Amino acid sequence: MNFVDISTLNIDTELDALRRGTQRYSLLIYQHKGVFFADENRIGNNDQKDAEKKFIKLLKKAKVENISLVVSPEYSCPKSVVDLIIEDESLRPSNNKLWSLGGESLNKDDLNQLSEINNDSVYIHFEDVHNDSDKNYVDPLYYIFLGQHDGTEKLIVLIQFKSWHMGGLWSSQLEPDNLIQGSDVYVIKNDENSVRLISLICSQAMNFNPTLEQNLIDNHGWVDSPFLFLSLQFNPNPSHQNFIDFKKFVLTREKRELITLNWGMETCFPNGKKLYDEYNAPRSGIYFKTSDVELDYKPKKIIDNHQKGLYFLQIKRKKRVYFLNRKIELFKIHNKSVDIAEGVDEQQRREGPTASNVYVFDDFHEIEEIEKVEDNHIDFLEDRGITNSYLLDRDISVVNKERLFNISNGQVEGNKENKWAEVIHLNSFILNESDECNNRLTYLEDSYESSERIRSINCSNLIELDVNIISDKGTYPHSIRHLAEKEIKLAFAENADTYKYKYNVVNKHEDIEKATVCYIGSAVSQQLVNKTYDELQKLFDPDSPGKNTIVVFFKNGNDILDKSNPDAGSITEPPKDDSSIF
Known part of the structure; x- marks a missing residue:
């Protein structure tokens, strides 16, 4: 993996989710579900139009409610949604907001078309890995936000590609045989003192390990800076030992937080086979570290989150996790910075995330709020x-x-x-x-x-x-x-x-x-x-x-x-x- 600081791309921004102030920022976590399609030509939604309608509803809601960070899992967002964001300014994120969307696969024609869009108001960047490849498509992650490129205000579309295929996920070995692998992993930050954001696309997490530490220490403030990680997945076995080891490594140091996001429980393949067997679940969640003194573990907080499908568990010492209900599609969550650098001690308490609203899509692609999530206990x-x-x-x-x-x-x-x-x-x-x-x-x-x-x-x-x-x-x-x-x-x-x-x-x-x-x-x-x-x-x-x-x-x-x-x-x-x- 080649870690790329966005400042080296002459990109500047100021994102709410990466600030280190005392107030909470907001998240919309979209646990997308549906019928999943994969062959040698593309990977993504079986019904792309259906997925497009849901994403447009989601992003419009995020804009109306000034959501700081929107996240969707690997292979979920159709390219048509990104095209609409580029074409229609009313669909673009507001100032200081970040959309981090795992996208459906892109073929070489898709990449060539995107590379031709750059203009005075839009800057699209991704590494050139496709022109000399004999493989068929990339697995993209879109960072979409407003910022400056070379001092000019623009819509920034920064596209990261998965750098390691998932082995053995499909019997036909579709990813190993067809995936064009990238190498760049972007480090998103506001400035030298802000939180750093790093996203890993599914199996990249299996290769994120202590061998990379020296590079991060030498070039990206790994020891002293706070880091927020996103782990975006389409993964039938999210508690595989390699993913557990990844989480341990990420949370070894202080000032670390991890959001894992997988496809929802009811996801299946066109033949009706379910993504998850009877022993597995998406395991989407928020892993965080905070002291007993700072953590809000009063019964009211635990119960209120539980009723919104956010389930608390304690790992050990200062490590905690809230798992997301596996059937709820959309979570509105409020959380404090990974590490707070402003205010006095009382204002710097990191109490843990709070779920304020949860939603599902109805049959007409409208977002419907759920007041209380059934846990079936x-x-x-x-x-x-x-x-x-x-x-x-x-x-x-x-x-x-x-x-x-x-x-x-x-x-x-x-x-x-x-x-x-x-x-x-x-x-x-x-x-x-x-x-x-x-x-x-x-x-x-x-x-x-x-x-x-x-x-x-x-x-x-x-x-x-x-x-x-x-x-x-x-x-x-x-x-x-x-x-x-x-x-x-x-x-x-x-x-x-x-x-x-x-x-x-x-x-x-x-x-x-x-x-x-x-x-x-x-x-x-x-x-x-x-x-x-x-x-x-x-x-x-x-x-x-x-x-x-x-x-x-x-x-x-x-x-x-x-x-x-x-x-x-x-x-x-x-x-x-x-x-x-x-």
């Missing part, structure tokens, strides 16, 4: 045999449901004490960086085997506790024997926040019962039993009566066993058990 829970009324209640927040799953499965970080139930400390919200599998029961967009295995275990354990153990009052140890006389169920009371969600049992009146019970499975080690009990103990102050009503249930064969306070009746004395780490 209740259907999933019912399908897995969950009958718990609290978990199946649509009015209960997804955050509280994840909390209940966590504590009822004994998955808590005891040393967080009163903060254990905060989103960033919940086991449910962890994304495994090595394979991108997750532990959530209310985000089901990936069905990878390891994610499914975790969900199955968590659901099975909760059913055992909720249906079999709680209903069998003969299993209650002495420390909670008083509950045998009551009708109880697994849930949080309305005032659970008062007790920091440490008690997960309520009576028939939905009032809290001060007991914490969990089931951790069968054939488990005594070490796990002790560790789970001790972690739950750490949630409570030394003199809290709650320490004495913790019960960890488990199975040995068909026998239900438990670890609980052996000195039930003494509400202040801690457990006496030599096998415990206490």
Whole structure:
């Protein structure tokens, strides 16, 4: 890859999305979907006219709403749309706005026609890789914005070509056999102090690795400058190990953010075959880094985004991601700069992206807003045999449901004490960086085997506790024997926040019962039993009566066993058990 700073092309601009101020900029992320066509002559939409109508609607909306950055995936935008933008000034982006559009393939005639357009009001630039090639077409990315070329105000159309073909995506090897590969990767910036934007087209990301660092360090401010990356894809396996490694590399340094954008879930080929198999999803998302202090992880933010199809997961340390719902086509998102250089500390907080509006196209190519995105988690829970009324209640927040799953499965970080139930400390919200599998029961967009295995275990354990153990009052140890006389169920009371969600049992009146019970499975080690009990103990102050009503249930064969306070009746004395780490 040859990284080209746009200043070396005598291009100057001032783009909102690359500023480092304290205010948020706006994005329209278009998760295009449709019937995908590919042969030796072209790659793109099967119905190009249909795609053109959608893109024109999209770009008109972006202009009316002064959207700072518009992004579409690889092979999505027909050339006819770019032709219309060039011809019709009313379709062009406004000052300071950037459209980054993954385009359908361009053949040699297309490229020759574009190269002849340059005039006093339009500057089109791309590298000459086609004239001496025996291949058939390029895979383009269009950067479209207003700027100056050689000091003259112009519409800038900067076209980047994919520099590495995707291997094995189609059995006919269409890309390897027909793709004209580029080499230039443009570095878009306002000035030396602004954010740098780099876009990689699908398989280019597989080749963006530490071997390129020295070039970036020497020539593009890689160490100290903030970078925003776009990864535009048509990719049936976006969590392939090479793409995971790319994300790790991008997020290794500070001041980095990554937007990945793939085709939508319902995309298929002309023969009806679906792009994604049952285990995959587009995995479009926003990967970002920010500290716990700056991140807004209050339940309201997480829930509001969730209802707009933006799903939060925590990777590790300061790495986070919001995945986009796989069926929604258009997301309007507000986000702060990758790195803020203005204002005081309080104004520089990077709270994470916020989805304000989401849309789909109707049958008449009109953009229709969706008020609340269905996540299907209740259907999933019912399908897995969950009958718990609290978990199946649509009015209960997804955050509280994840909390209940966590504590009822004994998955808590005891040393967080009163903060254990905060989103960033919940086991449910962890994304495994090595394979991108997750532990959530209310985000089901990936069905990878390891994610499914975790969900199955968590659901099975909760059913055992909720249906079999709680209903069998003969299993209650002495420390909670008083509950045998009551009708109880697994849930949080309305005032659970008062007790920091440490008690997960309520009576028939939905009032809290001060007991914490969990089931951790069968054939488990005594070490796990002790560790789970001790972690739950750490949630409570030394003199809290709650320490004495913790019960960890488990199975040995068909026998239900438990670890609980052996000195039930003494509400202040801690457990006496030599096998415990206490």
